[in-house]
Every structure is written in C-alpha cells, then in structure tokens.
Amino acid sequence: METNGNTQDTPTQPEWRAVKAYGDTLNDGAMQFSFCLPVPAGRQAEEAAKLLLAKMGMTDPLITSIEPMGPELTFFVAYARCPHSVDYAAIEIPLSSFPVMDMHGVDAFIETNFGHSITVLGACIGTDAHTVGIDAIMNMKGYDGHYGLERYRMVNAVNLGAQVPIEHLVARARELQADALLVSQIVTQKNAHVTNMTQLVELLEAEGLREQVVLIAGGPRISHQLATELGFDAGFGPGTYAEDVASFVVFEMQRRASSV
Amino acid sequence: MQIPLDIALIGECRQLARSVVAPVLAYIETHSTVSVERAALRVLGVDGVDKEGVPWPNRMVDALVAANRVSCGSLYWLSGACLSQGMSVQAGAEWLAIAGCRPDFDWDALVVEPARREAWAIEQVQQALQTLKGARDARQAFRERLGDAPTPWRYLIVATGNIFEDVPQAVAAARQGADIIAVIRATAQSLLDYVPYGTTAEGSGGTFATAANFRLLRSALDQVSEELGRYVQATNYASGLCMPEISVLAAQEGLDMLLNDALYGILFRDINLYRTLTDQYFSRMVNGFAGITINTGEDNYLTTADAIEAGHTVLSSQFINERFAEAAGIARAQMGLGHAFEIDPRRPDGFLDELAMAQLVRQIFPEHPLKYMPPTKHITGNIFKSYAHQTMYNLATVMTRQHICLLGILTEAIHTPFVADRYLALQNLNYVQNFSGGLMAEFSLQPDGHIARRANQVLQEAHAQLAHIHAVGLVAALGEGCFADVKRTPDGGKGLTGVFEKGEAYFNPVWTALEAHAISGTGV
Numbered sequence: 193m194e195t196n197g198n199t200q201d202t203p204t205q206p207e208w209r210a211v212k213a214y215g216d217t218l219n220d221g222a223m224q225f226s227f228c229l230p231v232p233a234g235r236q237a238e239e240a241a242k243l244l245l246a247k248m249g250m251t252d253p254l255i256t257s258i259e260p261m262g263p264e265l266t267f268f269v270a271y272a273r274c275p276h277s278v279d280y281a282a283i284e285i286p287l288s289s290f291p292v293m294d295m296h297g298v299d300a301f302i303e304t305n306f307g308h309s310i311t312v313l314g315a316c317i318g319t320d321a322h323t324v325g326i327d328a329i330m331n332m333k334g335y336d337g338h339y340g341l342e343r344y345r346m347v348n349a350v351n352l353g354a355q356v357p358i359e360h361l362v363a364r365a366r367e368l369q370a371d372a373l374l375v376s377q378i379v380t381q382k383n384a385h386v387t388n389m390t391q392l393v394e395l396l397e398a399e400g401l402r403e404q405v406v407l408i409a410g411g412p413r414i415s416h417q418l419a420t421e422l423g424f425d426a427g428f429g430p431g432t433y434a435e436d437v438a439s440f441v442v443f444e445m446q447r448r449a450s451s452v
Numbered sequence: 453m454q455i456p457l458d459i460a461l462i463g464e465c466r467q468l469a470r471s472v473v474a475p476v477l478a479y480i481e482t483h484s485t486v487s488v489e490r491a492a493l494r495v496l497g498v499d500g501v502d503k504e505g506v507p508w509p510n511r512m513v514d515a516l517v518a519a520n521r522v523s524c525g526s527l528y529w530l531s532g533a534c535l536s537q538g539m540s541v542q543a544g545a546e547w548l549a550i551a552g553c554r555p556d557f558d559w560d561a562l563v564v565e566p567a568r569r570e571a572w573a574i575e576q577v578q579q580a581l582q583t584l585k586g587a588r589d590a591r592q593a594f595r596e597r598l599g600d601a602p603t604p605w606r607y608l609i610v611a612t613g614n615i616f617e618d619v620p621q622a623v624a625a626a627r628q629g630a631d632i633i634a635v636i637r638a639t640a641q642s643l644l645d646y647v648p649y650g651t652t653a654e655g656s657g658g659t660f661a662t663a664a665n666f667r668l669l670r671s672a673l674d675q676v677s678e679e680l681g682r683y684v685q686a687t688n689y690a691s692g693l694c695m696p697e698i699s700v701l702a703a704q705e706g707l708d709m710l711l712n713d714a715l716y717g718i719l720f721r722d723i724n725l726y727r728t729l730t731d732q733y734f735s736r737m738v739n740g741f742a743g744i745t746i747n748t749g750e751d752n753y754l755t756t757a758d759a760i761e762a763g764h765t766v767l768s769s770q771f772i773n774e775r776f777a778e779a780a781g782i783a784r785a786q787m788g789l790g791h792a793f794e795i796d797p798r799r800p801d802g803f804l805d806e807l808a809m810a811q812l813v814r815q816i817f818p819e820h821p822l823k824y825m826p827p828t829k830h831i832t833g834n835i836f837k838s839y840a841h842q843t844m845y846n847l848a849t850v851m852t853r854q855h856i857c858l859l860g861i862l863t864e865a866i867h868t869p870f871v872a873d874r875y876l877a878l879q880n881l882n883y884v885q886n887f888s889g890g891l892m893a894e895f896s897l898q899p900d901g902h903i904a905r906r907a908n909q910v911l912q913e914a915h916a917q918l919a920h921i922h923a924v925g926l927v928a929a930l931g932e933g934c935f936a937d938v939k940r941t942p943d944g945g946k947g948l949t950g951v952f953e954k955g956e957a958y959f960n961p962v963w964t965a966l967e968a969h970a971i972s973g974t975g976v
Contacts, residue, residue: 228872261875262624319640319656321721324829327756331937336796353722355643379639379657412833412865430833430865 210277221273223250228267233260241268251275290443295339298438302346305446311348312341312441313365314374315356318388322378323354325410329374329434338433347438358392362399372406372441375424377414385411386422393423406444408437453851453892455811455907456899461915462816468918469771472926477779480733483726484960486950487645488734489513489526491696492962494704495738496530496580498545499663501649508542509697510646511549519552521559523955527962531569531576532562541576573961581741581965584703588743591706594674598683601631604824604849604857604885605685606878611636611868613655615665619672624871626676629878632685632709632856635669637661642692642721643946647701661688661698666705685709687747691717693947695728695735703742709788712739712746714776715769718930719938720752724945725930736780737966746782747856748773751792751825753936759794759829763809764913765935766791770813771918772926774820781970784819788856792825793845801902803844808906810852816911824849826860835862842877846884851892857881 215222225245231237238255245253250272257269293301302310314330316323328335330351332342341349350368352361365373375392377385389409396402402423409419410428419427426440490509501507509526516522516529529552534544551557608630610621615635622633638655641648651668652660659665666688673684687709690698695717702710714732717723739746750766750773757765770789777787791813795802813822826845831838842860849857859877861869869877897904921929933939 226872228870259875261871262627265624265871267872267875319638321639321642321657323720324755331756333758333937354720355640355722384656 205281208280209282211280212277213274219277221251221275223272223274225270225272226268227270228261228265230264231266232264233258233266237266237268241270245270245272249274249276290439292436292439293442294435295344295438298435298442299344299346301442301446305442305449309346309348310371310441310445311350311368312372312374312438313350313352313361313368313370314341314376315352315361316354316376316378317356317358317361317392318377318384319355320377320379320384320388321354323376325378325412326351326353326374326376329376329410329432329437334434336433338435340434341438344434344438358388358395361392362395362401365396365401365405366399370405371445372408374437375407375409377409377411385409385413386418389419389422389424406441408440410437453811453895453897455808455815455897455904457812457815457908457911461911465768465771465911465915465918466775468915468922469768469775471922472772472918473775473779476729476776476926477733479726480730482954483730483951484525484954484958484963485696485727485730485947485952486513486517486522487694487727487731488696488963489516489522489960490694491700491734491738492960493526493530493545494697494700495584495962496527496541496576498530498542500542502549505649507646507649508545508549512545512552515549515552519557519559521552523952524957525954525960527573528569528957528959529559529562531572531959532564535564535568535572536562569959570961573959577961577965580962584742587704587706588741591708592743594677595683598677598681601682603821603853603855604881605631605855606881607632607634607687607823607856607858608874608877609634609636609858609869611658613638613657613659614653615651615659615668616653618659618665619668621871622669623672623676625874626673626680626684628875629882630684630859630874631682632687633669633673634687635659635661635665637689642689642717642723645693645947645950647694647697661701663701663705666701666707670706687711690735690739690746691749692721693717693723693727693731693950695731696738699735699738699742699744702744703738707744709745709747710739711749712736712744713749713790714773715930715935716749716752718940718945719936720749722940722945724948724951725927725940725942726951727945727947730951732776733780734963734966736777736782737963737970740777740781740783740786741966741969743786745786745788745821746777747788747823748790751790751794751823754792754794755829756936756938759792759796759809760799760805762937763805764910764917766809767813767816767910767914768917768921769935770817771914772921774817779970781966784817785821787817787820788823789813789817789820790823790825793827793848794825794829797827797830797841797844803848804902805906806844806848807851808903809910810848810854811903812907812910814852814854821855823856823858824854825858826864828864831864833866835866838862838864839876839880843880843884846881847888849881850885850888 212219212221213223242253253272255270259267261267314326331340334340341347407424408426409424414427416427490513493509498509533548608625610618612618618635636658638660639657648660648662651664670686677684685708690710690712717728718725750769839862845860861873863873930940
C-alpha cells in the first residue's frame, strides 16, 4: 500500500487534467508493446498484430520485430500511439495517513503507547511454499539493509514459515494472543491467494478473533485495494520493508485503542 | 581461468563431510520409513489405486502400520502373502491391504521359511531390477544415437498445472532450444504422503508428479528429440515425503534428472530430519541404479540468507550432499550440485564475487554436472533491468563452464513464464555463449586479485563450518540454523511418525540389491 501518507495536498498543474503517455515529446502518446500470437510469422501475422493494437484504441502501429518462436507462434515488439488521456488531478487515492518510522521509532512508539511488546505472527498460508516475502519482513536480517521484525526489541515476531494451514495459523494466533497476523501469498495461480485470504478472514470471524488482530497480506500481486476488499486491514506489494508493515501495525493498534 | 586453491584444504573438507555423514549413515542402516517401504513395493511393480483413489502401496503399508507389523518390512509380508496364497505381487499386495485390516487376521500364517523367502526375493527383485536396467540401457542407447546438446544445457520450466497443456509447451520449448524440461510440481505435493495416480489437469503452482504424467512428457520429448536430432532431457522433483517413490516412478518412466537433495525437505518444507535423511538414501540408491542425474538445492540457501555472508554454506552443503550421494552409489558425473547467482546487483564488483563462487565450485567439483541457478531474489518487476541482470548471469555461466543452466526469465517475480519469456531467455544465453565463448581462454587470473581472494575466503569459511558441523554433529548443526538461516529440531517437522526402527526380521531385498550395486558400482 502507499505509505507516503502526507501527499493529500497534491498540487494541481493545468496540464495534469489531460495526461498522455510520453515517448520523446510531451503528449505524443507513445507506448511500447510485446506479445505473442499463436499464428505463423509473416505478413498476415504482422497485420493481425496491427489490427489488435487498433482494436485497443492505438494509432500509428509500428511492428519493430516479428520473430517466429515455433511453427505457429510469433513474437512481436511493437510501438503505437495512445490517443487517450487521463485526468490525473481528479484521481483520489485513499491513502492511509501514517508516517513510516524506522525500527527504533517503532520500538519507542510501542513502549510509549502500549507499554509492553506486541506479538506478530507471520505465515505463508495454504499450499504456498515460497517464504521469500515473509522472510524479508520477519527474519532478523531483513532485506535490502532493512532489519526484519525479529530484530525489533518490542516485537515478538513468530514466523510459522511455509504451507501453514489456515486453522493452524488461527490456533496459534489465539494461543500467542497475537496482535497482528502477516500473511504472505506468492503463488497466485488460479487465484489461490483470494481463496486462502477469504477463508482466513471467515475463520477469524467465526472464531471471534478478527477484531483482536491487525490483519495484513503481502505478496507481489497483493494490492492494498485487493486486501481490504477481502476483509484485511492492509495489503503490501513489492518494495515493502519491515518498517512499513510495523508502522502500519502500531498505528492501527493505537487507532483501535483510542476509538474504543 | 584457474584460481590457485589450497588442494589440501579441499581434501580436508571432503574428509570432514565424510565424518559428518558417517553417523547419519549408521542411523539409516537401522531405520526405514513408510515411503521407503512403499517404494520397495513399487520397484516390484505394485501399482494402481483402490476405489477411493488411495494407492495400493499406501493401503498395504498402512495396514502393516495399523497392525504394528511394519518393522519386518513390507516385502517380508508381501513375500509371505504371495507364497502362502500363491498370488502375484499385485494381487498379494491388494489382498494384504484389505485382509490385513481385519482384527482377526492370521499374520503367523504368512511367515514362511527364510530359504523360500530368499528364493522368492531373488527371482522377483532380479526381474524387477533387470527391467529397470533394461529401460536404462535402452534410453542410454537412444540418447547416444541422437547425442546430447553441448553444455551449458538449457534448462527450462513449464508449470501450467495441466499436463495436457505442459506437454505442448514443453515441446515448443524444446524446439526453441531447451535441452532439459522441468515440469514444476504442484506446491502442495511435497507434503502429501502418497503419490497421486493417473494424468492430472488441475494443480496449483505446478503439475502433480505422477507416473502417468511422467510417461506423457517423456514420450512427447522422445518424439521431439527424434525430430530435432538432439536428446531432450526430462526432470522432476524427488523431494518431500515421497522422495523414494518418486525416484522409483521416474526410473520406471525414463526420466533423466531429479531434484534430489539430502537436506532440502528438512530446511524448506519442514519435513522431519530423520525422515528425509532416511528417504534420501533409498531415493538416491534408486537414482544411482537408474542413471538419473540428481540436482541439489543449495541455490535455495541464498534466497533466504545473504549470498556474500552465506556463500560458504553453499559450498559446505555441497560437500555434504556429495558425500550422501556417493554413499548411495551416485557417480560424480550424476551429481548436479546446485548453486546460484544471487549477489545484490548494487554491490560494487559483485560480478567478480559471482565469478569467484562459480569458478570455485567448478574447480572443486570438476566432474560434476553443476547446476547453476539464475538471480531471483533481487529481481524486480522492471523486466528490462531483469534482462540485463540475466545477461550477466549467462556471462558467468559461460565463463565458468557451468553444466546445467536454468535460464533466467525476465518476468521472474511477476508471473509464471509467458512463452515469449522463455524464447527471450534462450536468445539471451545463445547470444552470450556465441559471442563470448572463448573469452576465458584469453585471460589468466590475478593470483592475488579480487576473485582469487574471495574464492579462497569462501573455501576457508566452508572448511571452518564443516569442522564445526563435525564437532557438534549434523543434527545439532541443523538445530543451530547452519543452512539458509533455518533451524530444525530432531523431533520437529512432518513425517516423523512414518520413520521406524528395523526389526530383527526386517526383510528388504530391494534395499539389499540396491546397496550392493551402490557399493560395487556394478550391475545387479
């Protein structure tokens, strides 16, 4: 999710009313494409690629590469102009306004506001065996120079690892009285992540635990919008570090405590 | 390019690995697992499923476990059933699976004279292993007739979940230039304590490994190999709770390679360590016998641990994997030890560190078909940057003469590869290999330069780690998180209940025959 919460006062420039793609000249609408078509390479294939671009609303299509990948498979690189524009200034993004603190800031915040350490459970749920994401957030070393939650003095971070059954995660959440659950979903084939996430929300609600935990999803195809639609409190995509998640968790915990 | 290395230190590493593995081998000799017992049944040809879809090998071994009779081994009871009932192997297994569940079942009626049992075993096991050997020899002859592609072999992945979609994608990839096709396995399968049966069209994250799916893929690749005049290899995954059985099915269906690591299941699937260590031994004896090249998974360590800080753990694990494989009768030419190009691309001169590691492993394991894995950890959604990153990986592959090159995909971390992604990956490696193949013959290394210093540092750190693992024991070292920053305890993880101590009457002529082959290195 977006974490730069203080950009609500977006300045508006006149040209932001009609923003077009930018190739080498402002408002030229230039875009690049690459795709395959299951047809033999040749003039007919080239025409098919151009037609497809035209149907997408593109103009001036230029096929710059047409390569046979097999008897009936052709790879294209293409350029075209997109006549459409968007009203950038009118776009409203529901930014949750919390500043991102560093590790020490989060620890100090917890100490000041809660007076005791908090428990965060992490897991790859369902059949997902890819722990890269959850490890980046949880592991002591963290990722890319950003320490993981295990290093936080005021966070009791428990990483349950890969392929954790939803029932097991919920049982552990109850047992450890978790304050937050972090769920990683990397495998998204056939929308497995949607099924898993929905089931988790349903089970937490059935067990009466949903209100007691800050529920967060993460993964390369997870957006804040998708996560909140599925009943999570937040979703974090690529480029997220432990402090982004930790900051959200502690502000959300404080918000809940003060709204009671 | 040769790095000056301390040969004596390499010898000490091998000696330490031997000492680390020895007590584990002693444990394995006195233990078996439910999956080893099922694999032994499968070697003799027990196959198929019951009306509920449960495989007969599972039904029969489950019956033995329920009756508390498994410590004699599945073949002890199967031989008794076949001899006393005058049944075939398949009929005997099915009968035992059903009748053995009755509380009043007379187990004593199955106890036959040891001499009869031995005679039955010699006949059955000889026949089964001869069949496997015949299939291996026929495949070898076919492969030699067409010829292997020059190295590095181009390893490509398909993973649709549907074998009927995988097969045409595999054929397309082969036509584009792939030398090895891996069908990624459904993510849940490693934790299934049975092997699914028949062809499968539904799987999440990959396609189920089944004998029927193996057969379909291998048969399509045989056809396309003929068409291309170049042998295209097939690989799958002998890991998880059914390692030994997958090896048997792969051997029966003519697969050429298997992901088959001594420690991977423990570290990355949280399978109990005694279970995996016992399973890997039997599994690897089968692979050794069937001529299947194994791929080890040390590359995975660097997806959780840092590639610079933990570079030496890859090397020390390779020594351990090598020793486990050797003990199970796998020839060095069949050991595809794994490593990876995972150093942070922002590190100044990081490419030199990558070359140091790749060349170090190449020199220490000169006869081994090394498996080199592309960058994944630091790959982002910027496909153009990723493509550049993969080009550097390909250059390291070519410069250090890696054997198996898993092609880096520019959409890694975004989605399962599009057909065009594989095409571009092949184009990239072909370009680099053709354009720079002779590069290293032109250069000699600075004997005290960055690359030589880094390589020797990694070797020394690996030596120190092996000495520590030897001092505390492998089990305790796994508890400390020696590999991949993952900590595992001897009583933790999945599948421990499937491990048992062999009883005095334990009878497993398949194990015995494979072990004889492993020790002698000759045929049955």
